[in-house]
Amino acid sequence: MSADQTESIDELRACLLNESGKVPLAHRFRALFLLKSLGRDGDNEAIDVIGAGFRDDSALLKHELAYVLGQTKNMHAVPTLRGVLQDVAEDPMVRHEAAEALGALGDVDSLELLTDYFHNDPLEVIRQTCELAIERIKWENSKAAKEETLQESAFSSIDPAPPMPSEIAQVQKLQEILVDQAVPLFERYRAMFRLRDLGTPDAVDALITGFDDPSALFRHEIAYVFGQLSDPRSAPALIKVLQNGAEEGMVRHEAAEALGSIATDEVMPVLQGFLNDKERVVRESAIVALDMYEYERSEEAEYAALPATA
Ligand SMILES: [Fe+2]
Ligand SMILES: [Fe+2]
Structure with missing residues (x-):
């Protein structure tokens, strides 16, 4: 199809x-x-x-x-x-x-x-x-x-929070907000999406620090954002999350899908190792991610252009 x-x-x-x-x-x-x-x-x-x-x-x-x-x-x-x-x-x-x-x-x-x-x-x-x-x-x-003036996003998704206004463009400042447990969650999400939209190597590194957050919801959103960015720079951190059997299925699933979007020759064999994962949602994510990869390789451009998943 x-x-x-x-x-x-x-x-x-x-x-x-x-x-x-x-x-x-x-x-x-x-x-x-x-x-x-x-x-x-x-x-x-x-x-x-x-x-x-x-x-x-x-x-x-x-x-x-x-x-x-x-x-x-x-x-x-x-x-x-x-x-x-x-x-x-x-x-x-x-x-x-x-x-x-x-x-x-x-x-x-x-x-x-x-x-x-x-x-x-x-x-x-x-x-x-x-x-x-x-x-x-x-x-x-x-x-x-x-x-507010918001930078026009390269991503077409409707996100759980808008990015912070475009005048806030300092990665270090955004990273501080991102991990500050005293800041309301919505503001921390706004910092997350601002970092995504900046998309620089520094911004990717800042986002990786979000994986240490106590909230599984927050960690899964970091992985989702990495799926959108599809930057191989985030791959080692995503593989670590996927391999962590103590991590929540919801977070591991999102890491698997993000790796499927990154889709380099290095990450796809990693995903194959999770086709039989004990967690159903992780297994199924690996199946779908590998299928997408096959499609992209077979140069079905219209499928490759489909938007990111949740
Ligand atoms: Fe998801
Ligand atoms: Fe979600």
Whole structure:
């Protein structure tokens, strides 16, 4: 399947939902990318097909569904995302992505729900995600958002926090904010995305220091940013994270995907070593990353141009 063909919504549904029971995971991800662009163009049926995927048992796939819904700017996704956040039996990584997606959609009407989970969810990863989503929605509707000058980002993703204003460009200063536990999480994320947008070798080194953070959510976002940057300079730090069996699956998964985006001849054999990892989300990340690599090597340009995943 390639991105330029015109498949019907029924074909995309059959592929995403694995109706035959024989669709490889990577093909399902590709169907999701196609559904995403339909959903972004206002096709609510595509949003519903993505929503039907939450009945699956792969946390990796489901967290990607939530991420994609947040990137569509289509408010038809809101009820589904709220339901996922409220489903406490759901995998925390999937619930996290649903809360983040509500923030990405800037859904003011979800503030009450997000505030509830920010105060009361037993899991730190959910509380912190809700904190960020609340702040993002407030920021988007603030005076500051209209007055700040932000550097135009090379990345098309809607992020959990905007970068810091462009006049803040000193890597050392940003690194201090990044790791300062006394600074609100939203501001530390803003420093993170500012460092990403600077993207210099110094900025990459500064971001690596974020892997020492006590918050798994924070560490997974550092790995996500490295996936976007795709700078081989971050590869040794990402490999260390992936190899650390004591690290959270959510963080190791993001490190695997980032290595898949870096895709040098050195990192791909490393990923092969994780195809049988004890953690399902890590195994599946390695499978999808290696598949993407194959596509890029076979010069399927349209697939290589697909945006970064969550
Ligand atoms: Fe995430
Ligand atoms: Fe992810």
